Amino acid sequence: MTDNSVDILLVEDDRRLADLTAQYLSQNGFSVAVEFRGDRAMARFNAERPKVVLLDLMLPGTDGLTLCRELRQIFDGPILIFTARDSDIDQVIGLEAGADDYVAKPVDPMVLLARTRALLRRTEKTESRDSIADICLGGLRISDAAQEVWLDGEKVDLTTQEFELLCLLARHAGKVLSRKEIFRLTRGIEYDGLDRSIDGRISKLRRKLNDSATAPTRIKTVWGKGYLLAPDAWGDSV
């Protein structure tokens, strides 16, 4: 899944600084991709799939803060803002925009490295849920390897896309996934805001899993947000 992706996406318009920083990070074991323009950053993010994003705020094209908010919609990993704008209120705004850290320029690359490491230390600890054996939730068993799903001992016949969607929801059981995220993670393209294919697939999935839209026990709708797979709310293990 997350194979040929770089570790760090560095969004910075000052090329000399960007090169220096990238070089330092590379020397310390990270693979780095550099993007100079704000308006290309999202596309670049999609292409590179980095673990961390280091973001300058003053960018040609899109504003860095806007970028941060957009990124946050589809990216769970750490975002670090580093910028010349350094007032207290700027920091607060940056952090409220969804950034994990905010450092003022000029910044010693060593500090940037230490902070990046601190962020990764925190996120990598929890992200060990990628390619495991089976996922079991209530009467549901999802075999990732065999691409099969069993419900209360009965095998459920799902199409490829239905299976992908169920897997995705299961891997993030209990968390709401927006259509935007679902689009990105299953098809790698941007959600245009009016596509209904996800809804249709959810509808079919619900039928096959004996679930209903009005009183769902497994796949729940969070109005205005997205869908979520309920974790084992059915009594057994906690």
Place this chain on the structure above:
Amino acid sequence: MTDNSVDILLVEDDRRLADLTAQYLSQNGFSVAVEFRGDRAMARFNAERPKVVLLDLMLPGTDGLTLCRELRQIFDGPILIFTARDSDIDQVIGLEAGADDYVAKPVDPMVLLARTRALLRRTEKTESRDSIADICLGGLRISDAAQEVWLDGEKVDLTTQEFELLCLLARHAGKVLSRKEIFRLTRGIEYDGLDRSIDGRISKLRRKLNDSATAPTRIKTVWGKGYLLAPDAWGDSV
């Protein structure tokens, strides 16, 4: 939810600064415990079980850095160091010692708050999986995981927003929440002062929970302030 534990443990020997900081954090919805001595910090941590630790480095008793490393052995949650020692190398050492963030004194409490929130945002996202205890108040049971509400054994059918609102009130049961706060926490936008959607939702919630506006037993109106969810054993004095 974790109940009788505080949100934040503040370890700081300057009492005036500690009080000021603690007060500011309290005003913004966090419960805070303050510890002045480094050598008592570990014991205090065990007693309080906070979600976050804010740590000064210059302390009587144990050194802050040592404390940080020890703490890290038994504590997975966020540790934020804030100190007067501010060289780049100090930062790196602090972060390598296991801290999640490092800010230089003097620091605006607003910034400290924003950074604490950023840290909590990141850890709570992943920790919500195993701490899915239900909230129970009188005959009311709110299951955050399953997004379900039960009243006296009967399941109550709520919409997403109604559920969000009830959850919010329940998490702060006994505390008045202004429309401004409710707006910010449920929709992330500012309250314009004349929108009535909250009131409308409260109205519907009351009906579904068999509560009345004129003689409320659960959702009480605090005139000119906002709403609050009454814990069960309550008369009417506020």
Place this chain on the structure above:
DNA sequence: CGACATTGTCGAAATTTGTAAACCGAGGGG
């Protein structure tokens, strides 16, 4: 008791979702 501010409730308009039916393109026989 007014004058004013705040809250309760209703319903129309706008937004979002559920779902069935139409559509489309890629195989797979015949």
Place this chain on the structure above:
DNA sequence: CCCCTCGGTTTACAAATTTCGACAATGTCG
């Protein structure tokens, strides 16, 4: 090559949910 099937997408419309303003009811203060 044509026809058929199947998975997948798009369209269309109904249903559900939310927003937001109107207006009555209620509370506060002088």
